[in-house]
Structure formats: structure tokens, C-alpha cells
Amino acid sequence: MRIFIAGATGVIGRRLVPLLLAQGHQVTALSRRSQVPGAETVLGDVYDPTRLRELVAQARPDVLMHQLTDLTSRDFAANGRIRREGTRNLMDAALAAGVRRVISQSIAWAYEPGTTPADESTPLDLHSPDEYRRTTVEAVATLEEITAEAPEWVALRYGMLYGPETWYTKNGLMATSPLPTGPDVTSFLHIEDAAHAAAAALTWPSGPVNIVDDEPLAASVWAPAFAASVGAPPPQPADSPRTPWARGATNGRARNLGWRPAHPTFLDT
Ligand SMILES: NC(=O)c1ccc[n+]([C@@H]2O[C@H](COP(=O)([O-])OP(=O)(O)OC[C@H]3O[C@@H](n4cnc5c(N)ncnc54)[C@H](OP(=O)(O)O)[C@@H]3O)[C@@H](O)[C@H]2O)c1
Numbered sequence: 001m002r003i004f005i006a007g008a009t010g011v012i013g014r015r016l017v018p019l020l021l022a023q024g025h026q027v028t029a030l031s032r033r034s035q036v037p038g039a040e041t042v043l044g045d046v047y048d049p050t051r052l053r054e055l056v057a058q059a060r061p062d063v064l065m066h067q068l069t070d071l072t073s074r075d076f077a078a079n080g081r082i083r084r085e086g087t088r089n090l091m092d093a094a095l096a097a098g099v100r101r102v103i104s105q106s107i108a109w110a111y112e113p114g115t116t117p118a119d120e121s122t123p124l125d126l127h128s129p130d131e132y133r134r135t136t137v138e139a140v141a142t143l144e145e146i147t148a149e150a151p152e153w154v155a156l157r158y159g160m161l162y163g164p165e166t167w168y169t170k171n172g173l174m175a176t177s178p179l180p181t182g183p184d185v186t187s188f189l190h191i192e193d194a195a196h197a198a199a200a201a202l203t204w205p206s207g208p209v210n211i212v213d214d215e216p217l218a219a220s221v222w223a224p225a226f227a228a229s230v231g232a233p234p235p236q237p238a239d240s241p242r243t244p245w246a247r248g249a250t251n252g253r254a255r256n257l258g259w260r261p262a263h264p265t266f267l268d269t
Pocket of ligand 1: 008013032044045047069070071073166
């Protein structure tokens with residue numbers, strides 16, 4: 001297949017491009033600045049819709065892979081913008097070029113409150129009284145709604161990424177910030193498993209799919225284990241109430257599609 005990947009130089013893209021090349025695909029990689037080894041790199045910005053249309057039209061891809069985030073500076077407003085405007089610009093370029101399939105990076109912690117891990121039929125948390133939370137989920141919903149305009153589409157609802165070059169490393173953000181310690185539940189995902197799921201999604205049926213490991217974990221369990229693994233001081237236990245939406249997610253749908261996490265639990269790292 002011909003695949004156009006936006007986000008080829010990010011933590012997932014850097015692992016995904018070699019997988020796609022190894023499968024024999026022809027890869028065109030968008031970046032604002034960097035050459036992508038093995039792929040045809042095209043320089044452009046997702047906020048330049050005219051150039052983006054030209055680039056996608058020239059590449060004539062079968063699949064547009066949307067792995068864009070804007071998290072290097074941890075500016076969550078910028079990340080919301082790329083979900084809304086970046087996805088819009090990508091989809092307009094894809095539709096104009098007759099792209100058959102669009103695969104987008106989403107998240108698995110946008111579900112409404114509940115006490116058990118969410119599956120893909122759980123509604124998104126669009127009515128949260130917390131404005132910051134609501135704004136985040138609205139941007140995620142917009143990204144997925146736009147993605148669903150493609151004839152074939154997959155929204156990869158990734159868990160919290162960990163592994164090399166993520167925030168969960170010895171010198172990463174989480175090792176150098178205060179850790180949570182209460183009952184909030186997180187579903188994690190190893191960075192290698194994220195890349196493999198994206199490559200597998202080239203043939204999946206349309207819809208959202210949770211891509212998370214097998215073991216949603218309370219912060220009271222994962223945070224001490226993570227602190228020990230990176231040599232950080234153990235977090236002080238806290239008697240805080242659970243954030244109602246911090247419930248984790250299930251991976252049954254992805255498993256039914258044949259995907260398995262090679263790293264089934266964050267606790268093994
Ligand atoms: N589910 C999760 O938990 C999750 C998901 C993603 C990231 N993260 C965290 O966020 C950290 C940073 O992620 P990252 O290293 O992937 O970096 P990033 O800054 O989020 O960039 C990701 C990709 O988006 C591209 N991009 C961003 N803005 C663009 C624009 N305007 N036009 C075209 N391309 C654009 C970048 O390409 P160029 O810079 O080459 O143009 C890069 O390929 C990671 O370490 C990870 O821990 C977590």
C-alpha cells in the first residue's frame with residue numbers, strides 16, 4: 001500500500017515507519033523539519049492546508065496515518081488544536097485525494113465516569129463539569145468524528161504510553177514530577193505495542209479500538225513500582241477520592257482483531 005504518515009518523527013511514528021517499510025509498504029512521511037529514514041520525507045506543516053493538500057495529492061496514498069500530537073512542550077491547548085484543526089486539514093486533504101482509509105491516534109481515557117474499565121461502547125465524557133476535562137474530551141471527540149468521514153477509518157484509543165523516550169523514563173517527566181498515589185486507575189500501553197497496533201490497523205474494520213495493556217492499575221499500585229524502577233523516592237500514600245472518569249479501559253475488541261500486547265502490564269517494566 002501507499003501510506004502517508006503525519007507524525008512520522010514522534011515517539012510512535014519513529015517505531016511505526018520501520019514496521020510499515022518491513023511490511024513492504026511505500027511510505028511518505030510528513031515533517032516540519034526532519035528527514036525520515038527509509039521513507040520519502042515531505043516537508044510541511046499541518047496548519048498549511050494548501051501545501052498539505054498538494055503533498056497528499058502528490059503521494060496518492062491508500063491510507064493516511066494520523067499520528068500527530070503536540071506534546072513536546074506539554075502545551076495541552078496546542079495538542080487540542082492539533083486534534084481539531086490538524087485533523088480537519090488532514091481529512092480535507094485526504095478526501096480531496098480520494099484516500100480510502102484514515103487511521104488516527106486517539107486516547108483511552110476520554111470515557112465518561114464509571115467504576116469499571118470502559119469498552120468502546122462507553123460514551124465519551126462530553127458533559128464533565130470540569131471545563132478543562134470537557135475541552136480535552138471535546139477535542140478528542142472532534143478528532144474521531146472527523147476521522148469517521150473517511151470511507152474506512154480506525155481511531156486508535158491509546159492508553160498512557162510508557163517505554164523508551166516517553167514521559168515514563170528515568171529522566172522523563174513522570175520521574176521528575178510528584179507522582180499520584182490514590183485510587184485513580186490508568187490503562188498503560190508500551191510504546192512498541194502502540195506502533196504494532198497502528199500497523200495492524202491497516203486491515204481492521206472501521207471504528208474506535210482501545211489499545212491498552214491487560215492490567216488497568218490504580219496509582220497506589222503503579223506509582224510506587226514506577227518510582228522504584230527509576231530510582232525516585234517512593235510517593236507518599238494519599239487518602240484522596242477517585243477521579244470518577246479515571247477508570248481504565250479494556251482491550252477485548254483489539255484482541256478479537258488479533259492484536260496482543262507484548263507488554264501485558266506496566267508492572268513488568
Ligand atoms: N497516549 C499517550 O500517552 C501519548 C501519546 C503521544 C505522546 N505522548 C507523550 O508525549 C511526548 C511527546 O511526544 P512526541 O515525541 O511524539 O512529540 P510531539 O511534539 O507530540 O510530536 C509528534 C509528531 O507530530 C508532528 N507534528 C506536531 N506538530 C506538527 C505540525 N504543526 N505539522 C506537522 N507535524 C507536526 C511532529 O513532527 P515534526 O516535529 O517532525 O514536524 C511529530 O512527528 C512523548 O514522549 C510521550 O510520552 C503520550
